[in-house]
Structure formats: structure tokens, C-alpha cells
Amino acid sequence: MDGPPGGTTPITPVIKAGWLDKNPPQGSYIYQKRWVRLDADHLRYFDSNKDAYSKRFISVACISRVAAIGDQKFEVITNNRTFAFRAENDVERKEWMQALQQAMAEQRARARLSSAYLLGVPGSEQPDRAGSLELRGFKNKLYVAVVGDKVQLYKNREEYQLGIGITFIDMSVGNVKEVDRRSFDLTTPYRIFSFSADSELEKEQWLEAMQGAIAEALSTSEVAERIWAAAPNRFCADCGAAQPDWASINLCVVICKRCAGEHRGLGAGISKVRSLKMDRKVWTETLIQLFLQLGNGAGNRFWAANVPPSEALQPSSSPSTRRCHLEAKYREGKYRRYHPLFGNQEELDKALCAAVTTTDLAETQALLGCGAGISCFSGDPEAPTPLALAEQAGQTLQMEFLRNNRTTEVPRLDSMKPLEKHYSVVLPTVSHSGFLYKTASAGKLLQDRRAREEFSRRWCVLSDGVLSYYENERAVSPNGEIRASEIVCLAVPPPDTHGFEHTFEVYTEGERLYLFGLESAEQAHEWVTCIAKAFVPPLAEDLLACDFERLGRLPYKAGLSLQRAQEGWFSLSGSELRAVFPEGPCEEPLQLRKLQELSIQGDSENQVLVLVERRRTLYIQGERRLDFMGWLGAIQKAAASLGDTLSEQQLGDSDIPVIVYRCVDYITQCGLTSEGIYRKCGQTSKTQRLLESLRQDARSVHLKEGEQHVDDVSSALKRFLRDLPDGLFTRAQRLAWLEASEIEDEEEKVSRYRELLVRLPPVNRATVKALISHLYCVQCFSDTNQMNVHNLAIVFGPTLFQTDGQDYKAGRVVEDLINHYVVVFSVDEEELRKQREEITAIVKMRVAGTASGTQHAGDFICTVYLEEKKAETEQHIKIPASMTAEELTLEILDRRNVGIREKDYWTCFEVNEREEAERPLHFAEKVLPILHGLGTDSHLVVKKHQAMEAMLLYLASRVGDTKHGMMKFREDRSLLGLGLPSGGFHDRYFILNSSCLRLYKEVRSHRPEKEWPVKSLKVYLGVKKKLRPPTCWGFTVVHETEKHEKQQWYLCCDTQMELREWFATFLFVQHDGLVWPSEPSRVSRAVPEVRLGSVSLIPLRGSENEMRRSVAAFTSDPLSLLRNV
């Protein structure tokens, strides 16, 4: 006989079937012949082998025992009932009993695996609906359960719980339709089941549940069956529920419906959930193979390597337990097996590049899950990414895995806090496709024109946050791809910059630049808009409202938040720089041509672009070199003068051209008392050179006393004004001004000047005022400079009116304007008073001989204290970008005339009063960035480092550069600095090595509870008293995460020596063994060129030399110091 119709599903193949005699029901002696069938889940018996629906089924899970009872009989014993069967012969009986026992054993093994046995419910699947229904032909109501793709019929609820039912209907052949208000039919090719519910509402619910079962049955189980062929895939990777028919295609695990729901809640950045049965298109042969090779086995060996039993999931776990577990498992990676290279990004990336060329998929999974960069640069331009490498090696499964993980976030232990960062916001889904012309990606800015031949035609697809480019539109795997989340900048060069009329540049976090080209302006614009939308978060979408030449994100410091750099979004269009900062109000665009200062500070490795506007200063940090250089060039270009007219100049404060401002400022500071100022001429060649550089970029020209003669500067200013194409008073109005000077009535004349002044363009008006105000100052010093109003008028009349000097009227206008300066320009008392004070101050400074060169905004003047913070020890000092802590220290000592004796370890400390902690700066640390980071509670103090000698001795005496031991530990749990910190200090075991500080719960722990990269830690001596540190030898460790979140830990040692040893080790590993300056670094210290003002250079005194000698002796022979002790 062929297999029976229906009844079985392909996933539960029949193990054994045949005729058996079943013991008679009570009261009868006649055995009944039954067709009996056993599959993995059920033992069923039918009236005949042609029946589709059983008379009875017994869940294999509920069978407790099978026993032989003589006469070829055997018993199937459940908790509550016993079924007896008689075989035809002993062989037959033996076969049945063996088959049953094996099915039971397998069922138990599965149950143990899936923990389903804990449920007490046969089968681990929860019903979608269960309850009483009337079924025509049955006297009593039946208990009906809709489970997955089946409708199960039980005599009553008790039997349902016992796992002994009548039959079940495979809904792949079922159909339901309502009959009347409460009744509906379940139709199958073999039989019609006519049900009646208690109410119309219930009927609706039953219909819905059964239709769901049909949908599930009809969803192809072909994929599921294939994936379940690997045993571990038959149980949910997370909770162990049987027959999981969902999957996470990036994590490569098979999961149950309930877990799938929670996976979805994690977001697609963590888990991409697909159905094995319904998402048919997803399941390519490659993906199925990948699941057979990785799947739940490998997945859990990595993700669930360390699950404490108390945190394990059961199929019955509540949704909230499930959520917690899955968050911990996949978002935080809490239970994962740590790769030996964990924490070493470079090595991880290298290992990934190696792994993807092999068949070792588990290694790739482990590396990605431990932070290897999926699009790290392989070093091979031919195959720059791991994906390209895998393709080159022909590893299609690796490729599939990488592709599915291209947008997966790396698990982070510290991601418990809500993800408030803007780029974790789900970006809007933008998709676009078409042909683009593309050049090979570059690692530096494109200096020259790229010819048309250098571009290749590529089919490009932007979707799901990834821009992929393919050989052609039919290609299956992309040549490469750029994740939107990695795009840091998008730039649109002017038309015709390259061989293609329209081009755009895409900059990535990995410092690559991609150039794309197109013929049509509209298409290029469309692509630019789509890419911009794909990588700009909603927070900054205002920037998309207008066209831009450059758009992207950059670390910046501004306003009140100078403590830490944050990531802001910027767009450049024309000479306007728009910015959106994650914190703080919406900002007015910066007018780049009106900046007071635009300069670059810092060294070549750590550049900071400083933009100073009237009331705000913005620091843009060059963390990533490539896009920063792009921004730098674009901003400088946008900030430059456009042409020769006054309003096209770089404009400074109050609309005055920077060129005028620079000269006037310099003369005010250095030339007011110079005899014949503005009358005397400078050297022609020097004047010309100066004017040229001012015209090129006035902002970058810093006039310094001693470098420029005042007469050269005054001549340059006169030349500039004389050469203005339209003149200061404009060609159109020049005559009117000259005529006004002839009005005899003084009052009438002044009001006429005022009238004319209003008619001037704003920049001209502001410049006239600034210039006359300046000349007003100059004549105040006529006793010394011999330039009274009349003399100034003789010089400036022809200059400003561009006349030959014969027309006396020009001079008269200037004379009038200076004489009536206060009235014509409506200068109020306050303004005048300030101006006088300024002049007085300048005079005083000059008299005192302390006047420095011009002060330009952006120089940092900082207060540093000597030994302790009080008014008498204050020292104000300008901090050039190149200044190191050591230079600062020596300079303060020099200014205060402090001699340095041997073993005086003078050091600059950063003192944080709020935290009651201080950090001795390393001698080579740059001071300026620290200054940027100082909060209002912090200051710098130069004092002796009392522990330095002990630390140097310790370092010299010990072996290796690691330290481990117990310390008392406390974490700062207060959120946002609010609320009281909770918890106290606890004993923890620490290991500090050259890369990490690791915290273990105890000495024997294998896995660190926490670990921090040592180079990004700042270690402060001291712990604030409010926290009740258990000893007075504590230190505070501050860790700033990549996302600029500050975390703080407090550690206490038992002895002072312990503290010094830990601290010394920190210094040693953070600074590659160089803790105190050695002789060469001190001697070769070049005179810093940027040193400003009259600050003297660091003197070399005998006492300092003595110190150097001792340090030198120490470096060559550490023990020599010991002899002195």
C-alpha cells in the first residue's frame, strides 16, 4: 500500500506503519484491527490505511514507557492511560517496540535541547488558538487547538494537556468558509468538518486562526526542510523552541516566531529577520548553504559561548525576558566568545582580510562580531575590501556573509544606555539606481583634472543605506560598495573640473575619495540629493534644503561646549557655512568672507581649523585627514576675496574689509607715535609685497612689530584705498561730497555729510567710519607724530578721492570729517570713552615697553598658577599650538625666576576641582588641546611632581610593562552628571598591559567584565571625597568613548606605593616608556617659531643643566640614582 493521503507532512516522515491489533475498549474482548503509524512526533491509529484522519493520536513526548506483555502484545504507557497492541509475531512486536523506544529517546533528546520538557505541555509549540467547539457528528464539544499549520482535535481539555488526541488536520489541504452566524466548515479533500462556535465573535476568531494555519501550511516548507537538515537548526538558536521557521540572515541563525519578533525589535542594524517559509525570494542557494555551514551550531558557539544558566532562555520565556536576553546576546555581545585579537583593530582587520579568502566562515563571524571592520582597507588596491578579497578568492559563502553584514553594528558592551547619537537614528530609506561614471578611489585629494578615459561606466544602486556599483546592470555581485553610514562628506566640484561636465566626490570614514561623473546636470543633481538624503540624519536635514558645494560631518568645538569635540553637520554653499550641532540651538550660517580670523592651528597630525566670527569661535578638528583637507581648501577658497571692489574683500567685524582692519590695527598699536606717520612713504618693494599678500588673504597676514615697518604698512593702506576701482566714496557720489565741502554754514555742511554718508553702500560707509575714527586717533598724538588734522587731510584727501592733489576740496572733506567725527558718525559718549581708554592703554603699554605685536583673535591666553591657585601666583601666558607641557612649565618658572634644582620634578598639572583630582601632564603633551578640554572647574598649575622620583625608581627596577592586582573599584553611574552616584567600592582584579586595562570580577575569572583601551584613558590622581573612597590612595580614570561619551571609574589602592606603581605603569604604557624627558629631547628643543610677543625663550641655567645631567645619568644607568638615595 502506498503512503496514506494527507496526514503526514514531509518533515515528519513515517518511521513505521502497519496493521496491529489494538486491545478492545472496556467491556469487549474482541481486538480491533487498526492501521498504526509512527512518526517522530506521534503514534496514531486509523480504521484503515486509506483514512486520512486518525481515530486517536498519542504524542510521543507523552509516552513514558513501552513494555512487552506476552502473546506478541506490548503496552504504550502514558502518564494516565495505557494502550495495548498485539503484533502478528515476535519479530514484528520487537520492531514496533524498538521503533517506539527510539522515537521516545530522540524526542527526549530534542526536548532536553529545546528545554521544552520544562513546559509540561506536549510539543513545545504554543497554540495560536485553543478552546471548545462543537463538531457535527460528536455528542460533546471537542477541544480544538490551532497549532502552526495544523488543527488538532481532542476529546476535552484534559486530553489536550495529556497529549492524547483524536486527530489533526493538515491545513495544507484545508479550506475554511463560514456557513451561518456561528458555524463554519473546514473542508478537506477527504472530509468536511462542520464546527459551531459559541458566538459570532468566536467564530470570527476561529476563522482567522485557521486561515492563519492555512497560510502557514501553504508557505513553502522546502527552505525550512533544507535548513533543518543541519541538526542544530531544528531548534531556535535563542530559546530552543522546536522547528523554528524564522531566521536572522546576517547573524546566520534560525529562530522561532517569538524570538523573531524580538529580533525585529533590535533593529535591522543588529538582526535582519526573514521567514524561512514566507520570504521565498531571499533564500538563494548560497544563503541556504551558508545556513547549513554556519547556522545555529557555529552561531551559538560564538554568540552564546558564555551564557550563565540563570540568563538562558526557554521556549516559554516571557517577551521581556526574551528581549533582555537578545539585547545582551546580540547588541552587547555579552555572551560572545572573545576573539584573541579583540581590541586590536588593526590586527582584527588583517585577520578578517585573511579569513575571507578561506572557507573558515566561523572565523569571519567571530572577527566581525568582535569588531573587525567589514569595509576595512585590505591594502590591496585591486581588492580593497574584505568583500573584494573574498570574491577574488572565489569564496561565495564568505561573500554572501559579508554582504548580509555590511550594515551590521558591532556589539558594544557599553551600549546599555539609550542610543541618543544622531547617526544611530534609522536613516530614511532612499533608493536610486542608474549608470554613473566612476574613477578608482583615491587616498588623497584630487589635485588635477581627471580625463574622461579615467572614468568607467558602472551600474550603481543606492538602497538599504548602501551605494553599490556593479560592472553592468546584469552583474550579480557588486564591484564595490559604500555604506551611507560611512560617508563623511559629499562634495560637488564646479562644472567642467574633470573630463565629465558634472562630477561629485564621496569621502568615507576610511579616508577614501570616490569620484563620480555624469553628462547631465539633472541626473548628477538627483544622485547628489539621493546620496545626501541617505547619509544625513533627520537632525541635519535642514542642510538639504538648499544646494551645497560640500556637505558632511566633522568633529567640532564651539560655544560653551569647548570641553569635548562633538560631531556636527556642515554644508558649504557660496561663502556661507551652515552648521547643525546635535546640542544647542540652530545656528545662523557663518559668513566666511566676514570672518575675523580663519587659521589652522596644531601640528600636521592634529590640525584644528579656527573660524572666528564676531561673537563666536568655531574649531573644526582634522581627525580624519582626507575630508578635513577637502573642507579646509573649500572653506579657505570661500573665505577669500572675490575681486577688487571694497565689498568683495574679506570682511571683518562691522563689515570692514580685513585688509583695512589689519593695517589700521597695526598702526594703532605700533605707529601712533611714529613721526610723520602716513606722510612718510615706505619702501616701494616692501609695500608692494605686503599689499600683494594682503590682497591674497588678508586674514592670514599677521603684522608683527619688528617685521614690518609702520611706514610700509601705512603706505600699503594708502595704496589699497587709492587703487580701489570705485573709490571709497564711489564714483557716483564723489562729486556730491566734494561739493558739500563748499557749503559755508557749518551746521548745514555737517548734516549734508550725514545725508551723503547714509547713501554710501554699507561696506563703504563702515570703512569710512573706521578710517576717520582711526585718523581721529592719529591726530590725538600729533604732538609726537606731527600729523595734525590738516596734515592728515593733505595726505588722505587725494588718496580717498583719487585726485591728483590739486583739488583742495578733497582735503577739506577729510578735514571736516575728522573735525566733526563725533557728530557726522553719531559717535556716542560710551563709544568715545572706550576709544579714549584704548588709546590710553596703548600709550601705557608702549611706555611700559610691553606692547606685543597685534593681538589677533584665536590666540589662547591662559592663566597658569605656580604651586597653588591664588591671585598672587597667577601667570597669564599665550599658548601657541606647538607648546608642550614641558615648555609651558619652564616658561612659567622662568617668568617667576624660579631656579630648578636637582630632583625638582617640575610638572604642569591639570587640576579638576570638582572631581578633587589632578593629572600631571606628560612632558610632551601639547597644551592647547588640553586647554580646549578644560572645564570651568579645572585649571593648570605648575608644581613639583612629588612622586616622580619614586615612580622612575619603580619603573627602572621592574621587569615587563604590565601590572596586575586587586584594587577597589567604583563606577560613576550617575546619568548626565545628575543624580547621586550609586553603589560603593568593590574589590576587583585588574590587569594593565600595553593595550588594555581589564577588569575581572575576581582573580580566577576568565573573562574580563570590562576593558578599556589604555591609550584613550586619562588618569587623575585622587578621588572626590563625596564618594567615600576606602583609602586615600585613589585615582580617577576617565574614558572618552568613540562617541565622545565620558565614563568615569574610581580606583583605590591599599598603599601609596601601590598607587605610584599603578600610576607609573599607566604613564609608561601610555607614553611608550618615555616618562620623563631625556637629555636629547631637551637640548634639541627648537625655538618655537610661533612664539608671540615679548615672551623670552627658555633660558638655560646651570640649575636646569644639573637636572638634565641627573636625568641623563638615570637613563643610562637607572641604578645610579639608587646610590644617591
Ligand SMILES: [Zn+2]
Ligand atoms: Zn526562540
